[in-house]
Amino acid sequence: MNEDSRREDKIPVVQMLVVGFIASALGIAAGLAIEWFPESASTQAGPIDHLYDVLIWASVPIFVLVTTVVLFSVMKFRMRPGEENLDGPPIHGNTRLEVVWTAIPAIILVVLCAYAWIVLVDIEEAKANEMRVNVVGQQFAWTFEYPQAEGEPIKSNQLYLPNDRPVRFFVKALDVIHDFWVPAFRMKVDAVPGIETKYRITPNRLGTYPVVCAELCGLGHSVMRATARVVTPEDFEKWMAEQKAPAAAGGEGAAEEADGKTLFTDGNGTATACGACHTLADAGTNSETGPDLDETLAGADAAKIEEAIVEPDKEIAAGFQAGLMPKNYGDTLSDQELEALVKYLGEVAGK
Ligand code: HEC
Numbered sequence: 001m002n003e004d005s006r007r008e009d010k011i012p013v014v015q016m017l018v019v020g021f022i023a024s025a026l027g028i029a030a031g032l033a034i035e036w037f038p039e040s041a042s043t044q045a046g047p048i049d050h051l052y053d054v055l056i057w058a059s060v061p062i063f064v065l066v067t068t069v070v071l072f073s074v075m076k077f078r079m080r081p082g083e084e085n086l087d088g089p090p091i092h093g094n095t096r097l098e099v100v101w102t103a104i105p106a107i108i109l110v111v112l113c114a115y116a117w118i119v120l121v122d123i124e125e126a127k128a129n130e131m132r133v134n135v136v137g138q139q140f141a142w143t144f145e146y147p148q149a150e151g152e153p154i155k156s157n158q159l160y161l162p163n164d165r166p167v168r169f170f171v172k173a174l175d176v177i178h179d180f181w182v183p184a185f186r187m188k189v190d191a192v193p194g195i196e197t198k199y200r201i202t203p204n205r206l207g208t209y210p211v212v213c214a215e216l217c218g219l220g221h222s223v224m225r226a227t228a229r230v231v232t233p234e235d236f237e238k239w240m241a242e243q244k245a246p247a248a249a250g251g252e253g254a255a256e257e258a259d260g261k262t263l264f265t266d267g268n269g270t271a272t273a274c275g276a277c278h279t280l281a282d283a284g285t286n287s288e289t290g291p292d293l294d295e296t297l298a299g300a301d302a303a304k305i306e307e308a309i310v311e312p313d314k315e316i317a318a319g320f321q322a323g324l325m326p327k328n329y330g331d332t333l334s335d336q337e338l339e340a341l342v343k344y345l346g347e348v349a350g351k
C-alpha cells in the first residue's frame, strides 16, 4: 500500500550543504577574481567596487542555495514510470518555514540597501574647492564647458580634468536623451532634454579614459565618444590658458595654421573628428557610418564640399539618413579651419 514511502526519504542535508558550500566558494572566488571593471580613476571607484564585491559575497551563496534545492527536487521528486496517476501528498503549508524564508531575505535586503545607501551618501558628498564642468550631449557629440569668472565659458570636445581636484558635472541634452558615462570614474547619469542632472567625482589617477554615451540615442550613438584626460594641475592650467588664447602669437598647437588633414582625423577640440564617421584613404580613416568620401567627393568643387559640411541636411547622400552628421560645424570650425578642410578634401578626394 505504501507507494509514497520513497517520498518520505530523508533529505540529504549534509550532502546538499557540502555541495552548496563548494559551489559557493568556487562562485565567490571566480566572482572576485574576474576583473569586471576597467582601471579606476576616481576616489568614487573604491567604495563602488567594494560594494560590488560585497554583493558577490551575498548573492552567490543565495544563487547556489536556490539552484541546489531546485536541482535536488527535480531529481528526487521526479515522476517515475507507473506513477502517472499518483497524487502528491497533501501538504498544508508550514508556518515556521514561511516565516523564516520571508524574514531572512528581508533582513539581507535591508542590510544591503542600508550599506548601498551609505556608499551613495559617501560618494555624493559635496567637497570644498569643487570645479564646475557643464556637459552638453547632442546627436552625436559631447561638449564640455568650463565656466570662466568673466566672459564666455571655454568649450572643448575633450574632457580635461586636473588630478585630485573635485569636480561636479552639470549635464544637459539638446535633443534626445543621452547618458554621460566615464567608466573609469564609475559614475554615470542620463542627459535629459529640459532638465539638468549632476554628479560629482574626484579624479585620482593621471591618464586618458573613454567617455561614452550610455543611452541609445540614434544612428550615430556608437560614435558619440570623447576622451577624458586627467592631467596634473599645471598641465590643466596650461591647457586652459591655450584655450583662452587660441591665437596666441607663434605658439604651438592651437596657434598653428589650420591643417585640414589633422582637422579631419582629430577634430579641433570642439568639432568632432570627421574620420569618426567617414572613410578617407589619405587620412587613413575607415569608418562606414557616413559616406566613403573618396567615392562621393570625386569631382565635387569647393562650394559643394563646404555646403555638405556646414549644411549636412540640405542634401542627403544616397543610402544615408539625415540628422546623423553634426549640424554645428559652421560654429565649431573657425573660418580658416573650414577653408583648410575644404581645400584638403578638394585636393585628396575632389578630383
Ligand atoms: C557622426 C558621424 C559624422 C561625422 C562626425 C561627420 N559626418 Fe559627414 N556625413 C555623415 C553622414 C551620415 C552623411 C550622409 C548624410 C548626409 O548627407 O547628410 C555625411 C555626409 C557628408 C558629406 C556629403 C557626402 C556626399 O556623398 O554627398 C560630406 C562631404 C561630409 N559628410 C564631410 C564631413 C566632414 C568634412 C566632417 C568633419 C568636419 C564630417 N563629415 C563629419 C556622418 C558624419
Ligand SMILES: [Cu+2]
Residues within 6 Å of the ligand: 137, 138, 140, 177, 178, 179, 213, 214, 215, 216, 217, 221, 224
Ligand atoms: Cu547619445
